[in-house]
Each structure stands twice: as C-alpha cells, then as structure tokens.
Amino acid sequence: MSTYQELYNQHEKKIEKTQLFFRASKSALYRNNWKKYNVNVDKLKGFNGLQSLPYSSANDLRRVWEAFSIEEIILTKNVAFWHCTSGSMGNKKWLPWTYHDYTRSRTELGETLLSFLKPDDIVMSIVLPVPYISGALAYRILESTASIGHPIEQITMSPDYVQDSFGLLLKRQPTAIMCTPSLALRMAEEIARNTPKVLKRQAELNKSAKLKIASLITKIKKIKPKRVFKNLRVGFFFAESLRPFRKVVEDQYSIEAFDIYAFTEGFGVGYECQEHNGLHFPSLNCVLEIIPEKELEKEQENPDYIPKAILLSEASKGLKGEIVISDFKEALPLLRYRVRDMIEVIAEDECGCGANSPRLKIIGRTDDIINLGVIRFSSAIVQQYLSREFKNGVIHRWDMVISREGFKPKLSLRIEPGEIKNEEKFKEELFTALYDFDVFQIGYDSELFIFDEIEFVDNLKLGIVGQGKTKRVKYHPNFFKEVKM
Secondary structure (H helix, E strand, O other): OOHHHHHHHHHHHHHHHOOHHHHHOOOOOOHHHHHHOOOOHHHOOHHHHHOOOOOEOHHHHHHHHHHOOHHHHOOOOOOOEEEEOOOOOOOOOEEEEOHHHHHOOHHHHHHHHOOOOOOOOEEEEEOOOOOEHHHHHHHHHHHHHHOOOOOOEEEEEOHHHHHHHHHHHHHOOOOEEEEOHHHHHHHHHHHHHHHHHHHHHHHHHHOOHHHHHHHHHHHHOOOOHHHHOOOOOEEEEOOOOOOOOHHHHHHHHOOEEEEEEOOOOOOOOEEEOOOOOOEEOOOOOEEEEEEEHHHHHHHHHOOOOOOOOEEHHHOOOOOEEEEEEEEOOOOOOOOOEEEEEEEEEEEOOOOOOOOOOOEEEEEEEOOOEEEEOOEEEEHHHHHHHHOOOOOOEEEEEEEEEEEEEOOEEEEEEEEEEEEEOOHHHHHHHHHHHHHOOHHHHHHHHOOOOEEEEEEEOOOOOOEEEOOOEEEOEEEOHHHHOOOOO
C-alpha cells in the first residue's frame, strides 16, 4: 500500500472522528438536499457513506446564500476570514474559513514551498486583491515558510497597480514571480512598449547620450522582462493552463515555470514539481474523486442521472473525468463538490521528485465558463445581458467563439438573428450590452483580451453541455496551441 493510499485510509477514519456527516447535515447547504434524496445521516460510514451522498455545486452555494441567514449555513460561531469567488457563474459566493482551517498543514505547505524557493528569495505576486482568495496567497506563503524558520519576502500587488510598483521592483529585484500566464505576458508587452519612453525621458533629464542611444535601440529591438528583472529564476502560474504559455513565458522572463491549480471554495491545491510531468494533488486536507467520462455521458443524456465516481487513491493511469472534492473545513466543509474541471490521470507511480500522489492534467471544463485568465465569466451571465430588448434587431440564437491572437484570447460573438432592422446599429447595441457587464468592461479596457467581431449567421447549431444545458462557448483549436509573442 502506498503512503498516498494510507493517507486516504486516515481520511476515512477522520470522517468518523470529526463526525463530518452529522455536522454537515446541520448546514442549509446540505440539509434540504439530503432530505430530498432520503439520506439517513446515522447510517453514513466512511467512504461508502461519502459516495452515497448527492453532489453539491456552485449553484447550491449560490442558492443558499440568497435564501438563508449566515447562521443557518455555517457550522462555527466564529469565522477568521471570508473569501469570495470571482462571480463567474453569477453572483459572487462567500466562503468562510476558521483560523484552524487556515493554519492546518502549514508546516507541510512550507516544506513544499521551500523545495522550490530559497530562504533569500523575493516573490513578486500579481494577484486579485482580497476578498479574492488569491489576495491571501502571499500571506499564506509568508506564514507557511515562517513556520519552519524561513519566511520568504513578498512584494504583492493587484494587476492595476503593477505600473505604480515598478520603482520598488527595479530597486528590490524579485527572484520569483507568481501570477496568471497571460498577465505575465501582458506585463511583458507593457515593458516592451514603455521602455523606450522611459529611457528617452531619463536621457533628457540626465542629458545622457548613452541613454538616448539605448532608447533608439529599444524602439527597434523589443526589451524582454528578463533584461529588467535580472534576478528572476522561477515562476508560479495559476488560473489558466500553463501549457500553451510555458515556452514563451520562460523565454521572456528567463525562468523555470511551474503550473499551480487551486480554487476559492476549498482545499484542492495541485502543483507541478521539477519533473514537469503533471500536477501533484497531495490531498492533505481533502478527499478527491473523479467522475469518469462514461458516467458524465450518461448524465448528459439524462440530467436526472447521478453519475458514479472513483476515489483518486483508486484511479488508474489514463482515467479521464470530472474532479470532485470533499474537505474537512470547520466553518463550512464541502462535500462532493463538483469543481467542473476535467482531468486525466497521467501517472500513479512514484514521481522522480519522491512524491507518490497521482499526477493529473487539467484537460477542460464540463460547464460553459469563458476562461480568459484573470477574466472569467459564464455564458449564463452573457445570456442575461443579451436578453434585453434591442431597437435594431432580435436575437434568435447566439454563441461565442474563443480563439487566440498572439498571447491574448480573442472573442467573436455569433448571432443568428430573428430580425435585423439596421445591421451596424444592431452590432453597436450588442457590443454596448456586453460592455455594460463590469467584468467584460475591465478586461476589454485593460487589453486582457481582444473582442474581434460580431458576426450574423444562419442556422446556428448549439450543442449540449453537462446536465442537458445549452453549450454556447466554443474554443477554436488555436486557443490551445503554443503561444508566441
């Protein structure tokens, strides 16, 4: 038996020791749904009991926050911290964490971090600010590494504060970077664009012929971030797949890049080791399951079907499916929570780094999320904005095609019209409707993606995605290909 399987055996005992099912049944998140499926909490034991429970989802979280008081949802009197999700599926969801939730496995996390970082490293983190969970990452790194005697210095900023932070970054040269891959390349674009202006300004102020020549040279030959941040050696990237970005990010910054997987709702962190052969999921504070593809297909054909899942500790190489998480948080444990990410088990034997947890690869989604890196939202939100009445036309059907131009996602909106009175004015109305959505507006104005065109088409065919829902988001094959700058 591997140590990973032994860990899952310990987790099964922990389910009983912590009375996980009994405690969870007191929360409005589970209480009514479990009654609907005739769940007898007293008879639930270990993993068999866990796998007999109905799944939970982001929609369940959203519904209970709208319908119940906080006291009916959470299981502890006190909460240490509240994080919120990006609201990609609609209204933002708030997740409570106790102090113990935060500090558990702190030592193990610190030891893992210091297998990548050195005690004298300086980490530049570009993350969404609190209350988003990414805003707490720098503090988690600091606290975890400090717990084993080596606190790692952090320079943290939000994406809109990078330019204002450049003075500090140039003087206090970072050795590691943490952000989304597309944001790293957006910063590289700005460095190439603005370096000639900065050098020219400095040349004028200092009356330096050398700086003036450098300014002229950088207009011809673009400056890469590695010429600015000369001490960088490693990078940690999250929120979108690193695969298409890896080569260009490593070239632009002269670093070794590592992929990180995480989500706001709970303990599910996966990380890439120095072998770069998939994501390790240590499962220190959670139990992971996989719903196989064949089970997902049955659900797609019959939305009332409840698909069966396999424990990750029992999964074999080659298995593909949707990842499901159950954790042991005190404030609000997640039980059989469907993250909607599709994975493939690419290895189950001991890794060259010494870890024995299965290695996974993220291969897609089972929902209709539009993932543009920092910016992400669901087709359901787009539907809300496109459901308004327009003066110059009527929408019969629509979908969105996401491709890539350079390193940036490119969005195309396709409309099958029911009626068009004035084509150009109708397009203007449609763009205005999208631009009224604050997340779309921020991404568009910040040049995080390209909005390509609005195209009118005949006989638009829409597919089906998970649980019989209409599929409106299509990714062009070039979206997944290697990115170039």
